[in-house]
Amino acid sequence: MKVFALLTALATAAALRRQQPKSYRQILRNGNDVQYFADFKIGGQTIAGIFDTGSFEIVVRSSRCSLCLHPTSPYNHEKSNTFVKNGTITHHNYGSGPCETMLGYDTVAVGPSLIAKDQPIWEITRHNIPVLNRAKFAAIVGIGPKYGYNSERKTLLMNYHVDEFSICLGQEPGSNGFLTWGPTAKALEKEQMISAKVYGEHHWATKMKKVYIDKGEERGDVCPQGCAAIIDSGTSLIAAPRTALTMLAEQLGAVKEDCSNFHELPNLRLSLDGHDFELPPRAYVMRMKGAQLEADDIWDLLFFRPKIRKTEQCMPAFMEMNMRTQMGEMWILGMPFFREFHTTFDRQNQVMNFAKAGPDCEPLPLVTKTEKEVTKEKEVTKEATKEATKEATKEATKEIKDTKHEVKDTKEAMLLAADPSASRPLEVDVQELIPPRLSLWYDISQDKDLQI
Numbered sequence: 001m002k003v004f005a006l007l008t009a010l011a012t013a014a015a016l017r018r019q020q021p022k023s024y025r026q027i028l029r030n031g032n033d034v035q036y037f038a039d040f041k042i043g044g045q046t047i048a049g050i051f052d053t054g055s056f057e058i059v060v061r062s063s064r065c066s067l068c069l070h071p072t073s074p075y076n077h078e079k080s081n082t083f084v085k086n087g088t089i090t091h092h093n094y095g096s097g098p099c100e101t102m103l104g105y106d107t108v109a110v111g112p113s114l115i116a117k118d119q120p121i122w123e124i125t126r127h128n129i130p131v132l133n134r135a136k137f138a139a140i141v142g143i144g145p146k147y148g149y150n151s152e153r154k155t156l157l158m159n160y161h162v163d164e165f166s167i168c169l170g171q172e173p174g175s176n177g178f179l180t181w182g183p184t185a186k187a188l189e190k191e192q193m194i195s196a197k198v199y200g201e202h203h204w205a206t207k208m209k210k211v212y213i214d215k216g217e218e219r220g221d222v223c224p225q226g227c228a229a230i231i232d233s234g235t236s237l238i239a240a241p242r243t244a245l246t247m248l249a250e251q252l253g254a255v256k257e258d259c260s261n262f263h264e265l266p267n268l269r270l271s272l273d274g275h276d277f278e279l280p281p282r283a284y285v286m287r288m289k290g291a292q293l294e295a296d297d298i299w300d301l302l303f304f305r306p307k308i309r310k311t312e313q314c315m316p317a318f319m320e321m322n323m324r325t326q327m328g329e330m331w332i333l334g335m336p337f338f339r340e341f342h343t344t345f346d347r348q349n350q351v352m353n354f355a356k357a358g359p360d361c362e363p364l365p366l367v368t369k370t371e372k373e374v375t376k377e378k379e380v381t382k383e384a385t386k387e388a389t390k391e392a393t394k395e396a397t398k399e400i401k402d403t404k405h406e407v408k409d410t411k412e413a414m415l416l417a418a419d420p421s422a423s424r425p426l427e428v429d430v431q432e433l434i435p436p437r438l439s440l441w442y443d444i445s446q447d448k449d450l451q452i
Helices: 002-019 156-160 242-252 335-340 369-387 390-418
Strands: 024-031 035-042 045-052 058-061 084-094 097-110 114-127 139-142 164-169 177-181 194-197 205-214 227-231 238-240 267-272 275-279 285-289 314-316 318-320 328-333 341-346 351-357 426-429
Touching (some): 035 139, 045 058, 058 097, 084 114, 114 156, 164 335, 194 205, 194 275, 242 314, 242 318, 242 328, 275 335, 335 341, 335 351
Parallel strands (some): 045 139, 058 114, 227 328, 238 318, 285 426
Antiparallel strands (some): 024 035, 024 177, 035 045, 084 097, 097 114, 164 177, 194 351, 205 227, 205 267, 238 328, 267 275, 285 314, 341 351
16 A cells, blocks of 8 residues: 555656646847747747747748748648648738638647647748748747637647746847746745736736826826736737827827937836836837838838838837727737836736846846835825825825835936936837737727627
8 A cells, every 4th residue: 555655646746747847948039129039849840939928829931831931941741740730721810911821730849848749830821921021930929828719729838737937028139038938947026026917818918007108297097997908928019009199199299200309208107907017218119220111011000100201210119009808998018018027927826927127137126125115104194194184194195205206216217327228219120020919809890899
Protein backbone atom coordinates (compact mmCIF):
# COMPACT_ATOMS: atom_id res chain seq x y z
CA MET A 1 0.00 0.00 0.00
CA LYS A 2 2.80 2.39 0.88
CA VAL A 3 4.51 1.69 -2.46
CA PHE A 4 1.21 2.26 -4.32
CA ALA A 5 0.63 5.55 -2.48
CA LEU A 6 4.16 6.70 -3.28
CA LEU A 7 3.76 5.87 -6.97
CA THR A 8 0.43 7.72 -7.04
CA ALA A 9 2.00 10.79 -5.42
CA LEU A 10 4.87 10.75 -7.91
CA ALA A 11 2.48 10.42 -10.85
CA THR A 12 0.38 13.33 -9.56
CA ALA A 13 3.48 15.51 -9.11
CA ALA A 14 4.64 14.65 -12.62
CA ALA A 15 1.24 15.58 -14.06
CA LEU A 16 1.31 18.91 -12.24
CA ARG A 17 4.78 19.64 -13.62
CA ARG A 18 3.52 18.91 -17.13
CA GLN A 19 0.59 21.26 -16.68
CA GLN A 20 2.63 24.07 -15.13
CA PRO A 21 5.51 24.76 -17.55
CA LYS A 22 8.44 26.84 -16.39
CA SER A 23 8.34 30.54 -17.16
CA TYR A 24 9.92 31.56 -20.44
CA ARG A 25 10.82 35.18 -21.24
CA GLN A 26 10.58 35.70 -24.99
CA ILE A 27 12.07 38.74 -26.74
CA LEU A 28 9.65 40.70 -28.94
CA ARG A 29 11.72 42.27 -31.71
CA ASN A 30 10.89 45.86 -32.55
CA GLY A 31 9.66 46.70 -36.05
CA ASN A 32 9.77 50.51 -36.25
CA ASP A 33 7.88 50.82 -32.94
CA VAL A 34 4.56 49.71 -34.48
CA GLN A 35 5.17 45.97 -34.95
CA TYR A 36 6.59 43.68 -32.25
CA PHE A 37 7.19 40.08 -33.25
CA ALA A 38 9.00 36.91 -32.18
CA ASP A 39 9.92 33.58 -33.73
CA PHE A 40 7.96 30.42 -33.03
CA LYS A 41 7.55 27.15 -34.91
CA ILE A 42 4.70 25.57 -36.86
CA GLY A 43 5.44 22.05 -38.01
CA GLY A 44 9.13 22.61 -37.30
CA GLN A 45 9.26 25.73 -39.50
CA THR A 46 10.43 29.00 -37.95
CA ILE A 47 7.78 31.70 -38.38
CA ALA A 48 7.82 35.34 -37.23
CA GLY A 49 4.59 36.24 -35.48
CA ILE A 50 2.75 39.02 -33.67
CA PHE A 51 1.53 37.73 -30.29
CA ASP A 52 -1.88 39.33 -30.08
CA THR A 53 -3.96 39.58 -26.88
CA GLY A 54 -6.82 40.91 -29.03
CA SER A 55 -7.52 37.62 -30.83
CA PHE A 56 -7.75 33.87 -30.26
CA GLU A 57 -6.56 31.89 -33.29
CA ILE A 58 -3.32 31.49 -35.25
CA VAL A 59 -3.54 33.06 -38.72
CA VAL A 60 -0.45 32.57 -40.89
CA ARG A 61 0.70 33.60 -44.37
CA SER A 62 0.86 30.40 -46.35
CA SER A 63 2.61 29.02 -49.40
CA ARG A 64 -0.90 28.15 -50.59
CA CYS A 65 -1.27 31.86 -51.43
CA SER A 66 0.32 31.95 -54.88
CA LEU A 67 -0.45 35.65 -55.44
CA CYS A 68 0.83 36.82 -52.04
CA LEU A 69 4.03 38.75 -51.53
CA HIS A 70 6.22 37.06 -48.93
CA PRO A 71 8.64 39.53 -47.29
CA THR A 72 9.29 36.83 -44.64
CA SER A 73 9.10 33.05 -44.89
CA PRO A 74 5.52 31.72 -45.12
CA TYR A 75 4.27 28.49 -43.62
CA ASN A 76 4.39 25.51 -45.99
CA HIS A 77 2.24 22.53 -44.97
CA GLU A 78 4.10 20.29 -47.43
CA LYS A 79 7.29 20.67 -45.37
CA SER A 80 5.59 19.56 -42.15
CA ASN A 81 5.48 15.97 -40.94
CA THR A 82 2.82 16.80 -38.37
CA PHE A 83 0.27 18.68 -40.52
CA VAL A 84 -3.32 17.42 -40.44
CA LYS A 85 -5.71 18.60 -43.14
CA ASN A 86 -9.17 20.01 -42.43
CA GLY A 87 -9.90 22.19 -45.44
CA THR A 88 -12.60 24.46 -44.00
CA ILE A 89 -12.53 27.83 -45.81
CA THR A 90 -13.31 31.04 -43.89
CA HIS A 91 -13.58 34.62 -45.13
CA HIS A 92 -12.31 37.32 -42.73
CA ASN A 93 -12.83 41.06 -43.00
CA TYR A 94 -10.13 42.86 -41.00
CA GLY A 95 -9.72 46.57 -40.35
CA SER A 96 -7.11 46.81 -43.11
CA GLY A 97 -8.76 44.50 -45.65
CA PRO A 98 -10.28 41.08 -46.37
CA CYS A 99 -8.62 37.67 -46.50
CA GLU A 100 -9.48 34.03 -47.06
CA THR A 101 -8.09 31.24 -44.87
CA MET A 102 -8.05 27.44 -44.73
CA LEU A 103 -8.20 25.49 -41.47
CA GLY A 104 -5.62 22.84 -40.64
CA TYR A 105 -3.80 21.40 -37.60
CA ASP A 106 -0.12 21.25 -36.77
CA THR A 107 2.37 21.25 -33.91
CA VAL A 108 3.07 24.76 -32.60
CA ALA A 109 6.12 25.38 -30.39
CA VAL A 110 7.34 28.46 -28.48
CA GLY A 111 10.74 28.39 -26.80
CA PRO A 112 12.27 25.19 -25.42
CA SER A 113 9.28 23.62 -23.69
CA LEU A 114 5.93 25.05 -24.86
CA ILE A 115 4.56 22.57 -27.40
CA ALA A 116 0.98 22.06 -28.60
CA LYS A 117 0.18 19.18 -30.93
CA ASP A 118 -2.73 19.37 -33.39
CA GLN A 119 -3.13 23.10 -32.74
CA PRO A 120 -5.69 24.72 -35.08
CA ILE A 121 -4.06 27.08 -37.60
CA TRP A 122 -5.63 29.20 -40.32
CA GLU A 123 -3.55 29.42 -43.51
CA ILE A 124 -4.03 32.59 -45.55
CA THR A 125 -4.78 31.55 -49.12
CA ARG A 126 -5.75 34.98 -50.45
CA HIS A 127 -5.81 38.50 -49.02
CA ASN A 128 -6.05 42.20 -49.75
CA ILE A 129 -4.23 43.48 -46.65
CA PRO A 130 -1.38 45.75 -47.84
CA VAL A 131 0.46 45.73 -44.49
CA LEU A 132 1.04 41.97 -44.89
CA ASN A 133 2.91 42.57 -48.15
CA ARG A 134 5.66 44.41 -46.29
CA ALA A 135 5.27 43.21 -42.70
CA LYS A 136 8.16 41.79 -40.72
CA PHE A 137 5.88 39.02 -39.48
CA ALA A 138 4.03 36.18 -41.21
CA ALA A 139 1.57 35.19 -38.48
CA ILE A 140 -0.80 36.63 -35.91
CA VAL A 141 -0.83 34.44 -32.81
CA GLY A 142 -3.95 34.96 -30.72
CA ILE A 143 -3.51 34.76 -26.94
CA GLY A 144 -6.98 35.80 -25.82
CA PRO A 145 -8.35 34.53 -22.47
CA LYS A 146 -11.16 32.25 -23.63
CA TYR A 147 -12.60 30.43 -26.63
CA GLY A 148 -13.17 32.42 -29.81
CA TYR A 149 -16.59 33.37 -31.12
CA ASN A 150 -18.79 30.36 -31.89
CA SER A 151 -15.84 28.03 -31.39
CA GLU A 152 -14.90 25.20 -29.04
CA ARG A 153 -11.41 24.78 -30.45
CA LYS A 154 -8.79 25.10 -27.74
CA THR A 155 -6.60 28.17 -27.95
CA LEU A 156 -2.81 28.15 -27.71
CA LEU A 157 -2.91 29.25 -24.05
CA MET A 158 -5.24 26.38 -23.22
CA ASN A 159 -3.07 23.78 -24.93
CA TYR A 160 0.07 25.19 -23.32
CA HIS A 161 -1.64 25.11 -19.89
CA VAL A 162 -0.48 28.70 -19.40
CA ASP A 163 -2.73 30.53 -16.94
CA GLU A 164 -0.58 33.65 -16.57
CA PHE A 165 1.63 35.68 -18.89
CA SER A 166 2.84 39.25 -19.13
CA ILE A 167 3.79 41.75 -21.83
CA CYS A 168 5.87 44.92 -21.74
CA LEU A 169 7.34 47.04 -24.57
CA GLY A 170 10.50 49.13 -24.25
CA GLN A 171 10.04 52.89 -24.04
CA GLU A 172 13.17 53.91 -25.94
CA PRO A 173 12.60 54.14 -29.72
CA GLY A 174 13.77 50.95 -31.39
CA SER A 175 13.97 48.97 -28.14
CA ASN A 176 12.53 45.47 -27.89
CA GLY A 177 9.71 44.17 -25.74
CA PHE A 178 9.17 41.00 -23.76
CA LEU A 179 6.49 38.35 -23.46
CA THR A 180 6.84 36.19 -20.35
CA TRP A 181 4.99 32.89 -20.50
CA GLY A 182 4.18 32.05 -16.88
CA PRO A 183 4.79 34.07 -13.70
CA THR A 184 7.21 37.01 -13.87
CA ALA A 185 10.56 36.33 -12.19
CA LYS A 186 10.60 39.67 -10.36
CA ALA A 187 7.02 39.54 -9.17
CA LEU A 188 5.69 42.41 -7.08
CA GLU A 189 3.47 42.32 -4.05
CA LYS A 190 -0.20 42.48 -4.96
CA GLU A 191 -0.67 45.84 -3.23
CA GLN A 192 2.10 47.35 -5.39
CA MET A 193 0.08 46.72 -8.56
CA ILE A 194 -3.30 47.81 -9.82
CA SER A 195 -5.76 45.07 -10.77
CA ALA A 196 -8.68 45.23 -13.17
CA LYS A 197 -11.28 42.50 -13.52
CA VAL A 198 -11.79 40.94 -16.95
CA TYR A 199 -15.44 41.50 -17.83
CA GLY A 200 -15.18 40.36 -21.44
CA GLU A 201 -16.74 37.09 -22.50
CA HIS A 202 -14.06 36.57 -25.16
CA HIS A 203 -11.48 39.35 -24.74
CA TRP A 204 -9.07 40.86 -22.23
CA ALA A 205 -11.62 43.62 -21.68
CA THR A 206 -12.45 45.70 -18.63
CA LYS A 207 -14.65 48.67 -17.76
CA MET A 208 -13.38 52.20 -18.41
CA LYS A 209 -14.63 55.70 -17.53
CA LYS A 210 -13.35 59.17 -16.55
CA VAL A 211 -11.40 59.64 -19.80
CA TYR A 212 -10.14 63.19 -20.35
CA ILE A 213 -7.12 65.36 -21.12
CA ASP A 214 -5.56 66.50 -17.83
CA LYS A 215 -4.95 70.24 -17.77
CA GLY A 216 -4.83 70.60 -14.01
CA GLU A 217 -8.47 69.91 -13.35
CA GLU A 218 -10.93 67.19 -14.29
CA ARG A 219 -12.44 67.99 -17.65
CA GLY A 220 -15.53 66.57 -19.34
CA ASP A 221 -15.51 62.79 -19.39
CA VAL A 222 -15.52 61.61 -23.02
CA CYS A 223 -16.86 58.27 -21.77
CA PRO A 224 -19.67 59.44 -19.44
CA GLN A 225 -21.83 56.30 -19.69
CA GLY A 226 -18.88 53.95 -19.30
CA CYS A 227 -16.90 52.22 -22.03
CA ALA A 228 -15.20 48.92 -22.73
CA ALA A 229 -11.40 48.85 -22.96
CA ILE A 230 -9.58 45.94 -24.60
CA ILE A 231 -5.89 45.71 -23.68
CA ASP A 232 -4.54 44.70 -27.08
CA SER A 233 -0.87 43.94 -27.84
CA GLY A 234 -1.63 43.49 -31.55
CA THR A 235 -2.79 47.04 -32.36
CA SER A 236 -0.20 49.76 -33.07
CA LEU A 237 -2.05 52.76 -31.58
CA ILE A 238 -5.03 53.63 -29.37
CA ALA A 239 -8.41 53.24 -31.07
CA ALA A 240 -11.60 54.98 -29.96
CA PRO A 241 -15.05 56.11 -31.15
CA ARG A 242 -15.43 59.25 -33.24
CA THR A 243 -17.56 61.05 -30.65
CA ALA A 244 -14.95 60.53 -27.93
CA LEU A 245 -12.07 61.59 -30.17
CA THR A 246 -13.93 64.74 -31.19
CA MET A 247 -14.30 65.69 -27.51
CA LEU A 248 -10.63 64.87 -26.81
CA ALA A 249 -9.59 67.11 -29.70
CA GLU A 250 -11.43 70.03 -28.11
CA GLN A 251 -9.80 69.37 -24.74
CA LEU A 252 -6.31 68.90 -26.15
CA GLY A 253 -6.08 71.93 -28.40
CA ALA A 254 -3.46 72.27 -31.13
CA VAL A 255 -0.56 69.87 -31.61
CA LYS A 256 1.91 71.86 -33.70
CA GLU A 257 3.06 70.17 -36.88
CA ASP A 258 6.72 70.83 -36.08
CA CYS A 259 6.27 69.18 -32.65
CA SER A 260 7.54 72.35 -30.95
CA ASN A 261 4.86 72.20 -28.22
CA PHE A 262 5.18 68.47 -27.55
CA HIS A 263 6.83 69.05 -24.17
CA GLU A 264 3.90 71.25 -23.13
CA LEU A 265 1.18 68.72 -23.90
CA PRO A 266 -0.82 67.27 -20.97
CA ASN A 267 -1.38 63.66 -20.00
CA LEU A 268 -4.36 61.56 -21.01
CA ARG A 269 -6.19 60.28 -17.92
CA LEU A 270 -8.52 57.31 -17.72
CA SER A 271 -9.97 54.95 -15.14
CA LEU A 272 -9.86 51.16 -15.58
CA ASP A 273 -12.22 49.25 -13.31
CA GLY A 274 -12.19 52.15 -10.85
CA HIS A 275 -8.40 52.79 -10.86
CA ASP A 276 -6.81 55.91 -12.34
CA PHE A 277 -4.11 55.75 -15.04
CA GLU A 278 -2.10 58.42 -16.83
CA LEU A 279 -0.68 58.19 -20.34
CA PRO A 280 1.97 60.79 -21.30
CA PRO A 281 1.97 62.60 -24.67
CA ARG A 282 4.35 60.04 -26.22
CA ALA A 283 1.49 57.52 -25.93
CA TYR A 284 -0.94 59.56 -28.04
CA VAL A 285 1.18 61.82 -30.29
CA MET A 286 3.25 60.66 -33.26
CA ARG A 287 5.60 62.19 -35.81
CA MET A 288 4.86 60.99 -39.34
CA LYS A 289 7.69 59.56 -41.41
CA GLY A 290 8.15 57.32 -44.45
CA ALA A 291 6.23 57.10 -47.71
CA GLN A 292 2.79 57.43 -46.22
CA LEU A 293 1.31 59.36 -49.14
CA GLU A 294 0.07 56.16 -50.80
CA ALA A 295 -1.16 54.43 -47.65
CA ASP A 296 -4.86 55.19 -48.13
CA ASP A 297 -6.00 51.97 -46.50
CA ILE A 298 -4.39 52.79 -43.16
CA TRP A 299 -4.50 56.59 -43.46
CA ASP A 300 -8.30 56.49 -43.56
CA LEU A 301 -8.36 54.74 -40.17
CA LEU A 302 -6.64 57.68 -38.48
CA PHE A 303 -8.91 60.25 -36.88
CA PHE A 304 -6.59 63.28 -36.70
CA ARG A 305 -5.38 63.24 -40.31
CA PRO A 306 -4.30 66.62 -41.72
CA LYS A 307 -5.58 67.83 -45.07
CA ILE A 308 -2.06 67.87 -46.51
CA ARG A 309 0.04 64.74 -46.04
CA LYS A 310 3.72 65.26 -45.49
CA THR A 311 6.53 63.68 -43.56
CA GLU A 312 8.05 64.96 -40.33
CA GLN A 313 4.81 66.35 -38.93
CA CYS A 314 3.30 65.76 -35.51
CA MET A 315 -0.30 64.75 -34.94
CA PRO A 316 -2.40 62.95 -32.30
CA ALA A 317 -2.07 59.18 -32.83
CA PHE A 318 -5.56 57.72 -32.58
CA MET A 319 -7.37 55.27 -34.82
CA GLU A 320 -11.10 55.68 -35.26
CA MET A 321 -13.24 52.64 -34.45
CA ASN A 322 -16.98 52.83 -33.85
CA MET A 323 -18.24 49.71 -32.09
CA ARG A 324 -20.88 49.15 -29.43
CA THR A 325 -20.47 46.43 -26.80
CA GLN A 326 -22.38 45.14 -23.79
CA MET A 327 -20.20 47.48 -21.68
CA GLY A 328 -20.61 50.58 -23.85
CA GLU A 329 -18.56 52.01 -26.70
CA MET A 330 -15.29 50.22 -27.26
CA TRP A 331 -11.72 51.47 -26.95
CA ILE A 332 -8.54 49.60 -27.84
CA LEU A 333 -5.52 50.34 -25.65
CA GLY A 334 -2.78 49.15 -27.98
CA MET A 335 1.01 49.09 -28.00
CA PRO A 336 1.47 52.58 -26.43
CA PHE A 337 -0.19 51.28 -23.25
CA PHE A 338 2.37 48.44 -22.93
CA ARG A 339 5.27 50.94 -23.04
CA GLU A 340 3.97 52.58 -19.90
CA PHE A 341 2.53 49.60 -18.02
CA HIS A 342 3.92 46.10 -17.51
CA THR A 343 0.72 44.07 -17.89
CA THR A 344 0.12 40.60 -16.46
CA PHE A 345 -2.81 38.61 -17.84
CA ASP A 346 -4.24 36.10 -15.37
CA ARG A 347 -6.50 33.65 -17.19
CA GLN A 348 -7.32 31.56 -14.13
CA ASN A 349 -8.53 34.46 -11.96
CA GLN A 350 -9.77 36.56 -14.90
CA VAL A 351 -7.88 39.71 -13.91
CA MET A 352 -5.20 41.94 -15.39
CA ASN A 353 -2.47 43.26 -13.09
CA PHE A 354 -0.65 46.47 -14.01
CA ALA A 355 2.78 47.66 -12.85
CA LYS A 356 4.96 50.52 -14.00
CA ALA A 357 7.23 49.49 -16.89
CA GLY A 358 10.91 49.67 -15.86
CA PRO A 359 13.92 50.47 -18.12
CA ASP A 360 14.36 46.78 -19.00
CA CYS A 361 10.62 46.10 -18.94
CA GLU A 362 10.81 44.82 -15.38
CA PRO A 363 7.67 45.48 -13.30
CA LEU A 364 8.04 48.39 -10.87
CA PRO A 365 5.55 49.41 -8.17
CA LEU A 366 2.68 51.41 -9.60
CA VAL A 367 1.22 52.14 -6.18
CA THR A 368 3.95 53.86 -4.13
CA LYS A 369 4.06 54.52 -0.42
CA THR A 370 3.64 58.25 -0.95
CA GLU A 371 0.54 57.73 -3.07
CA LYS A 372 -0.90 55.38 -0.46
CA GLU A 373 -0.36 57.98 2.23
CA VAL A 374 -2.04 60.63 0.11
CA THR A 375 -5.01 58.33 -0.49
CA LYS A 376 -5.27 57.49 3.20
CA GLU A 377 -4.99 61.14 4.15
CA LYS A 378 -7.76 61.96 1.71
CA GLU A 379 -10.05 59.31 3.21
CA VAL A 380 -9.34 60.36 6.81
CA THR A 381 -9.86 64.02 6.02
CA LYS A 382 -13.08 63.28 4.17
CA GLU A 383 -14.46 61.48 7.22
CA ALA A 384 -13.32 64.20 9.59
CA THR A 385 -14.82 67.04 7.59
CA LYS A 386 -18.32 65.60 7.76
CA GLU A 387 -18.73 67.39 11.10
CA ALA A 388 -16.66 70.43 10.20
CA THR A 389 -17.87 73.72 8.81
CA LYS A 390 -18.21 74.27 5.07
CA GLU A 391 -15.16 76.51 5.05
CA ALA A 392 -13.03 73.94 6.88
CA THR A 393 -14.11 71.25 4.45
CA LYS A 394 -13.18 73.41 1.48
CA GLU A 395 -9.73 74.16 2.95
CA ALA A 396 -9.01 70.52 3.76
CA THR A 397 -9.98 69.43 0.26
CA LYS A 398 -7.68 72.08 -1.21
CA GLU A 399 -4.74 70.86 0.88
CA ILE A 400 -5.21 67.28 -0.26
CA LYS A 401 -5.50 68.34 -3.91
CA ASP A 402 -2.28 70.34 -3.56
CA THR A 403 -0.54 67.35 -1.94
CA LYS A 404 -1.74 65.08 -4.73
CA HIS A 405 -0.44 67.46 -7.39
CA GLU A 406 2.90 67.74 -5.58
CA VAL A 407 3.29 63.96 -5.66
CA LYS A 408 2.26 63.90 -9.33
CA ASP A 409 4.63 66.74 -10.27
CA THR A 410 7.52 65.03 -8.45
CA LYS A 411 6.83 61.74 -10.22
CA GLU A 412 6.64 63.42 -13.64
CA ALA A 413 9.86 65.38 -13.03
CA MET A 414 11.66 62.17 -12.05
CA LEU A 415 10.27 60.41 -15.12
CA LEU A 416 11.49 63.13 -17.49
CA ALA A 417 14.92 63.21 -15.86
CA ALA A 418 15.36 59.44 -16.04
CA ASP A 419 13.74 58.82 -19.41
CA PRO A 420 14.74 61.03 -22.38
CA SER A 421 12.14 59.32 -24.60
CA ALA A 422 9.41 61.00 -22.53
CA SER A 423 10.26 64.33 -24.18
CA ARG A 424 9.85 63.25 -27.81
CA PRO A 425 6.99 61.77 -29.86
CA LEU A 426 6.86 58.33 -31.42
CA GLU A 427 8.05 58.29 -35.05
CA VAL A 428 5.67 56.31 -37.23
CA ASP A 429 5.46 55.12 -40.82
CA VAL A 430 1.71 54.90 -41.50
CA GLN A 431 2.15 52.02 -43.95
CA GLU A 432 3.38 49.76 -41.14
CA LEU A 433 0.58 50.43 -38.65
CA ILE A 434 -1.46 47.42 -37.51
CA PRO A 435 -5.14 48.33 -37.06
CA PRO A 436 -7.54 46.58 -34.66
CA ARG A 437 -8.64 43.14 -35.84
CA LEU A 438 -12.07 43.25 -34.23
CA SER A 439 -13.85 44.32 -37.40
CA LEU A 440 -13.69 40.60 -38.19
CA TRP A 441 -16.57 40.10 -35.75
CA TYR A 442 -18.58 43.27 -36.13
CA ASP A 443 -20.66 45.19 -38.64
CA ILE A 444 -21.59 48.75 -37.62
CA SER A 445 -24.98 48.29 -39.33
CA GLN A 446 -26.02 45.45 -37.02
CA ASP A 447 -28.50 46.19 -34.25
CA LYS A 448 -26.99 44.00 -31.52
CA ASP A 449 -24.06 45.04 -29.39
CA LEU A 450 -20.82 43.14 -29.87
CA GLN A 451 -20.35 40.69 -27.00
CA ILE A 452 -16.66 41.11 -26.30
